[in-house]
Amino acid sequence: MAVYTDITEVELGAFLREYDLGELLSYKGIAEGTENSNFIVHTGSGSYILTLYEKRVEKADLPFFLGLMEHLAKRGVTCPLPVHRRDGAVMGELAGRPAAVITFLEGMWPRRPTAAHCREVGVALASMHIAGADFALSRPNALSIDGWKKLWSGCRERADEVEQGLEAEVAADFAALEAGWPSDLPAGVIHADLFPDNVFFLGDRLSGLIDFYFACNDAFAYDVATCLNAWCFERDHAFNLTKGTALLAGYQSVRPLSPAEVEALPLLCRGSALRFMLTRLYDWLHGPDGAMVKKRDPLEYVRKMRFHRQIGSAAEYGIQPQ
Numbered sequence: 001m002a003v004y005t006d007i008t009e010v011e012l013g014a015f016l017r018e019y020d021l022g023e024l025l026s027y028k029g030i031a032e033g034t035e036n037s038n039f040i041v042h043t044g045s046g047s048y049i050l051t052l053y054e055k056r057v058e059k060a061d062l063p064f065f066l067g068l069m070e071h072l073a074k075r076g077v078t079c080p081l082p083v084h085r086r087d088g089a090v091m092g093e094l095a096g097r098p099a100a101v102i103t104f105l106e107g108m109w110p111r112r113p114t115a116a117h118c119r120e121v122g123v124a125l126a127s128m129h130i131a132g133a134d135f136a137l138s139r140p141n142a143l144s145i146d147g148w149k150k151l152w153s154g155c156r157e158r159a160d161e162v163e164q165g166l167e168a169e170v171a172a173d174f175a176a177l178e179a180g181w182p183s184d185l186p187a188g189v190i191h192a193d194l195f196p197d198n199v200f201f202l203g204d205r206l207s208g209l210i211d212f213y214f215a216c217n218d219a220f221a222y223d224v225a226t227c228l229n230a231w232c233f234e235r236d237h238a239f240n241l242t243k244g245t246a247l248l249a250g251y252q253s254v255r256p257l258s259p260a261e262v263e264a265l266p267l268l269c270r271g272s273a274l275r276f277m278l279t280r281l282y283d284w285l286h287g288p289d290g291a292m293v294k295k296r297d298p299l300e301y302v303r304k305m306r307f308h309r310q311i312g313s314a315a316e317y318g319i320q321p322q
């Protein structure tokens with residue numbers, strides 16, 4: 001998170017009067033994250049997270065995101081619960097933004113993920129995929145190939161400012177991905193942004209998942225690909241096979257991947273790397289430059305795109321025969 005939109009104590013006090021949370025004791029902006037404005041709020045009844053939804057979140061999608069958290073929590077996936085207002089609604093408006101209050105999850109995200117963390121994430125991801133099966137709402141993935149193209153058209157001309165030759169490199173990737181992108185893999189509700197900073201641990205035990213604001217309906221194996229990218233590379237950009245093996249084994253201990261999913265994995269990893277490279281590149285070139293916003297490096301994901309281009313089969317990620 002970040003803080004793009006600031007709020008006053010008076011505004012927040014008035015907003016919280018719509019809830020049954022007791023009096024406002026204190027609140028503070030949270031520096032982490034990039035997408036929305038988040039505050040930790042302490043009231044007479046406990047601690048909560050207040051989120052003001054910023055540019056990438058459509059107000060019309062909030063019932064999907066907030067309803068999904070409630071649905072998953074009821075099925076045993078630990079995640080924040082949206083707090084209902086006195087009138088039953090789960091969202092309101094604050095400082096001109098759609099806003100919601102969710103419960104505070106204990107735990108810390110792992111700054112240096114280990115293979116043990118990766119295994120737990122694999123288990124949690126597969127459990128989420130299964131728990132989402134009977135969620136009544138659906139939402140197409142706005143950041144699949146068409147969405148990538150829109151981002152690309154907004155930064156293509158300036159891509160070479162970030163890395164010489166990037167424009168041509170990405171154009172070639174688009175061609176390969178469009179030609180081979182699978183459309184018939186097992187699909188359902190996916191998290192779509194399950195990076196280490198969205199997974200909390202208490203010691204070695206996973207204590208919860210947060211940040212469902214990219215969740216959507218898409219191929220389950222695409223979510224696995226996103227996690228391989230986010231969890232299994234080292235700071236020197238090398239893929240860590242032990243971590244890949246652990247993540248995939250954890251996932252498959254709950255939901256085995258089909259042969260078609262395994263075969264598609266290298267292309268899905270490549271596509272997911274392009275997706276995160278593009279949102280990072282877009283933000284790199286277009287701001288935001290507001291207070292408490294840390295820009296993420298697009299080149300980290302350019303390196304991952306290059307890695308996946310030379311992968312021959314999913315065995316190189318550590319997939320074990322089931």
Ligand SMILES: Nc1ncnc2c1ncn2[C@@H]1O[C@H](COP(=O)(O)OP(=O)(O)OP(=O)(O)O)[C@@H](O)[C@H]1O
Nearest residue numbers: 001030032033034035036049080103104105210211
């Ligand atoms: N339910 C929660 N319980 C405890 N802390 C939370 C909770 N939700 C968010 N946070 C804190 O706020 C930070 C940012 O939250 P979140 O990841 O949802 O923001 P974001 O702007 O959507 O970020 P991202 O860049 O990951 O998309 C988290 O890293 C965590 O420190």
Ligand SMILES: N[C@@H](CCO)C(=O)O
Nearest residue numbers: 034193195276280296
């Ligand atoms: N997880 C994303 C940012 C939030 O969507 C990234 O690291 O680029």
